Amino acid sequence: MKRLMNRHPGSIGRVFLTLLPFLLVVLAYAIASDIRLSENPSDKLLPSLTSIGSAVERMAFEPSKRSGDYLLWVDTLASLQRLAWGVGISALLGLVVGIANGVIPYVRANLSPFVTALSLIPPMAILPILFIVFGLGELSKVVLIVVGTAPFIIRDLQSRVLEIPSEQLIKAQTLGASTWQVILRVVLPQILPRLLDAVRLSLGASWLFLIAAEAIAATDGLGYRIFLVRRYLAMDVILPYVAWITLLAFIMDYALRKVSIKLYPWFHGLSKQGTAA
Amino acid sequence: MSFIEAKALWKEYGDNTVLERVSVSVEEGEFITIVGASGCGKTTFLKMLLGIETPSRGELLLNGRPLPDEPDSDRGIVFQKYSVFPHLTTLENVLIAKEFPKAGLTGRLFGKRRKAALAEATEALQAVGLEHALDKFPAELSGGMQQRLAIAQSLINQPKILLLDEPFGALDPGIRADMHQLTLELWRKTGITVFMITHDLTEGFYLGTRLWVFDKVRDDPHSPDAYGATITYDIPVGECDHRTLQKLEGSLGGDKENTEQRQQDEQVTTV
Numbered sequence: 001m002k003r004l005m006n007r008h009p010g011s012i013g014r015v016f017l018t019l020l021p022f023l024l025v026v027l028a029y030a031i032a033s034d035i036r037l038s039e040n041p042s043d044k045l046l047p048s049l050t051s052i053g054s055a056v057e058r059m060a061f062e063p064s065k066r067s068g069d070y071l072l073w074v075d076t077l078a079s080l081q082r083l084a085w086g087v088g089i090s091a092l093l094g095l096v097v098g099i100a101n102g103v104i105p106y107v108r109a110n111l112s113p114f115v116t117a118l119s120l121i122p123p124m125a126i127l128p129i130l131f132i133v134f135g136l137g138e139l140s141k142v143v144l145i146v147v148g149t150a151p152f153i154i155r156d157l158q159s160r161v162l163e164i165p166s167e168q169l170i171k172a173q174t175l176g177a178s179t180w181q182v183i184l185r186v187v188l189p190q191i192l193p194r195l196l197d198a199v200r201l202s203l204g205a206s207w208l209f210l211i212a213a214e215a216i217a218a219t220d221g222l223g224y225r226i227f228l229v230r231r232y233l234a235m236d237v238i239l240p241y242v243a244w245i246t247l248l249a250f251i252m253d254y255a256l257r258k259v260s261i262k263l264y265p266w267f268h269g270l271s272k273q274g275t276a277a
Numbered sequence: 278m279s280f281i282e283a284k285a286l287w288k289e290y291g292d293n294t295v296l297e298r299v300s301v302s303v304e305e306g307e308f309i310t311i312v313g314a315s316g317c318g319k320t321t322f323l324k325m326l327l328g329i330e331t332p333s334r335g336e337l338l339l340n341g342r343p344l345p346d347e348p349d350s351d352r353g354i355v356f357q358k359y360s361v362f363p364h365l366t367t368l369e370n371v372l373i374a375k376e377f378p379k380a381g382l383t384g385r386l387f388g389k390r391r392k393a394a395l396a397e398a399t400e401a402l403q404a405v406g407l408e409h410a411l412d413k414f415p416a417e418l419s420g421g422m423q424q425r426l427a428i429a430q431s432l433i434n435q436p437k438i439l440l441l442d443e444p445f446g447a448l449d450p451g452i453r454a455d456m457h458q459l460t461l462e463l464w465r466k467t468g469i470t471v472f473m474i475t476h477d478l479t480e481g482f483y484l485g486t487r488l489w490v491f492d493k494v495r496d497d498p499h500s501p502d503a504y505g506a507t508i509t510y511d512i513p514v515g516e517c518d519h520r521t522l523q524k525l526e527g528s529l530g531g532d533k534e535n536t537e538q539r540q541q542d543e544q545v546t547t548v
Contacts, residue, residue, distance in 0.1 A: 027519075121384045165359035170329060173348035174364075176378035177433060185373060189364045266364050266414040 047236040053234035055167065071225065072244070078220040079210060080248070082138060086145025087206050091199050093146070094153030099191060102161020104182055112158065119151030123209060131217060141213040148209040149202040153195070161187055161193040191265040200256050207249055278341045279436075280305040281326075282377045285506065286335035288321050294505035295321045299370060301334070301489075303507055308464055308471040308516075313491030316504040319474045321545075322491070323440055326472060327352055339437075350378060353431030356442045360420035360427035367426055368411040371398035374433045386396055398433065405429045405459060421452040425459065432463060439464075441473035445480070457484055481514075488512045 003012055009017055033046035034170060042135075047055075060072040097115065100107040129142055134140035164187065172182045214223030229237045261268050279302035286299040296318040303309060313319045324330040325337055328347050336437075337344050342456045348354070361370050375394035376386050386394050402408055405425040415423050424444055431439060441460075461484060464471055475481050481488050490510035497503045 167356045167359035168362060170327070170348050171354060171356075171360055171430075172377070173429070174327075174350060174352055174354050174436070175374040176350035177384075180378075180382070181377055181380075181384040185376075186362060190362075237454075266362070266416065269416060271414060271417055272366060272412055 010161045021230045022082055044080065044127055044233040044235055047239075052240055059237060059240075072241075075220055075222045075241075076190050076244070076248070078218075078224075079222040080212065083145065083206055083210050084139045085138075085142045086210065087149070087199060087203070088212075089142065089146050090150040090153055090206075091171060091195060092200065093150045093194055094157050094190075094198060095191070096209070097154045098185055099158025099161055099183060101165075103179070103187055105185070106160070108195040115151050115154050115158075118154060123148035123149075123214060127213065127216070136217040141210065141218070144209045144213045145206050149206050152205070153198045156198045156201075157191055158200075160191060188269060189264075193260050193267040196256050196260045200253050203249055211245075279303060279338075280340065280525065282336075282338045284338070286325070286337060287333045288318065288325070288330065289333045293502040295492075295509055296432045297299065297505035297506050305470055305472065306468050308485035309473070309487045309489060310485040311472065311489045311491060312476070312478050312481045317491045317493065319491050323442055323472060323474055325437065327354055329441055350434050352434055352438045352440060353434070353436040354442065355424065355431055355444045357443045358423075360431060361423055365413050366396070366412050366414055367407055367418070368398055368477075370415070370426055371401055371430050371433055374398075374430050377516060389465065391522045395493040400498060401429045401433050402426075404463070419452075421448050421456060424448065424456060428460070428463065432467065432469070435467070435469075437467050437470060438500070439471045443474050443476060445520060446476055447469055458485065485514055488514050513537070 029046065030049055033048050036046050037048055038041045056072075060070060064071050065070060097111060099114050101115070108217070123144060126147065127140075130140040130143050130147070132145055168186060169182060172186045177185070208222075211223030211226070214221040215227040218224040222241055226238050226241050261270065261274070265272060265274050281300050281303040283299050286296060287294070288296040299322065305330065311319050311322070321330060323334060326344065328345050328349070331346050335539075344350075354360075362373065365373060372394055375389060375398060376384060379390065379394075380386050383389075394506065399408070406427060407422060407425055407429065410418060410422060415426065418426065425443070445456050456481070462474075463469075472487070473481075473484065488510065489508050491506045492509040493504055493506045494509060495504040
């Protein structure tokens with residue numbers, strides 16, 4: 001018999017093992033909810049799966065009685081827009097400042113300690129400042145995401161640039177490259193897949209800051225809705241919203257990984273055709 | 278006036294003297310192999326030739342002028358590893374060398390100029406036997422193929438000097454013999470001046486026209502960094518015989534084991 005560490009599940013076994021913990025959680029919830037509801041039918045803490053289902057239907061597929069909007073989609077669109085702006089600006093800042101810091105010693109001496117200091121400011125501590133300065137609209141929420149994630153991405157990309165073997169940078173110079181050409185043709189293409197990695201890692205934090213900002217001041221958005229219905233102990237809305245946010249985050253992470261494999265096969269040890277090298 | 282001339286060259290890092298009183302001159306087209314114990318300044322000397330280190334004292338001249346203190350397209354280099362760009366295919370790795378000097382802000386060539394550059398790059402890769410791997414990433418190539426690529430890349434812009442920093446150190450003996458053949462062939466064809474660092478003394482004897490040994494002349498056991506190394510042997514390789522080889526092995530502090538290992542390597546190489 002092979003050692004445990006050398007045994008691998010087959011493809012069907014793998015799917016089963018992947019789904020098992022999710023199924024167990026749902027099952028455990030259903031049982032616990034059943035027990036509570038049999039003792040007190042008006043219990044709000046663990047609503048039954050059917051009442052969660054009808055809440056989802058109400059939020060996603062019926063127009064709201066008050067505004068006529070399909071609330072889940074309105075909230076999702078509002079949140080995703082804020083997230084896209086915040087993450088997009090962070091990624092762009094990270095790319096520009098990270099590469100400049102990594103490649104040009106004068107910029108690094110100038111900016112690197114400053115970025116480190118910025119990254120140590122707890123973003124939530126300056127949220128009131130953002131609301132005061134940028135108002136309660138979209139801008140302050142986007143700025144919170146940028147403040148929260150850009151310094152991390154900048155620092156990460158700076159160290160990724162510094163990890164590029166100096167041999168490559170010297171080699172490019174011996175082939176006649178200018179500083180700009182080294183950045184454009186040697187550093188940038190090697191940093192882009194690492195940027196996607198950094199964005200994937202910062203997505204969790206981006207969602208955190210988004211929901212925090214929406215919870216405090218917003219009129220729509222996934223975070224806003226969760227904190228709004230909390231007043232009525234509407235667990236039947238909160239739980240599917242949380243699951244929906246998790247699913248969205250998972251899809252983004254998955255999509256970014258697929259994009260990275262598609263665009264930068266060399267980074268994943270694949271050949272140009274995408275087969276294992 | 279010599280092509281390259283070192284005049285009383287010193288290199289120090291604080292109290293640590295790496296090189297001292299290196300005075301030597303080199304003519305165009307020579308193939309110089311450099312051997313020496315680890316940490317004896319071979320690589321430092323190569324870095325000065327490359328322009329990423331500057332002499333602490335003395336002068337290093339190219340055609341009578343101080344060498345530029347940053348790398349440029351006059352001096353090609355092949356390192357032991359990391360010499361090629363991992364995100365570009367074999368063909369793109371050579372193409373980029375044609376693009377850098379000619380293309381401006383975009384760093385790329387287009388249209389007719391790109392076609393011409395591609396043809397030239399393909400030809401250069403044929404010369405090193407990589408025509409069947411044009412579309413592969415470096416990670417898909419063996420160590421020997423990567424070094425062939427690195428050499429093709431370094432030579433395509435016709436630099437005056439080629440610097441090789443233990444380029445074949447990580448290769449199998451059989452592959453290494455092939456690479457020696459290729460290097461000699463390209464050197465004869467281009468007439469370029471070559472400096473090659475090697476750990477392998479027999480390689481140093483076999484290749485090239487001139488062998489340098491870097492070693493410390495003075496040594497203070499209480500302060501090993503006080504004195505630097507210099508060129509202790511400067512031999513036209515044609516005149517080497519077996520006794521010289523043995524004498525050099527001794528001077529390199531070559532312990533017996535090392536010598537035997539080298540002789541074994543040599544046998545393998547000649548088989």
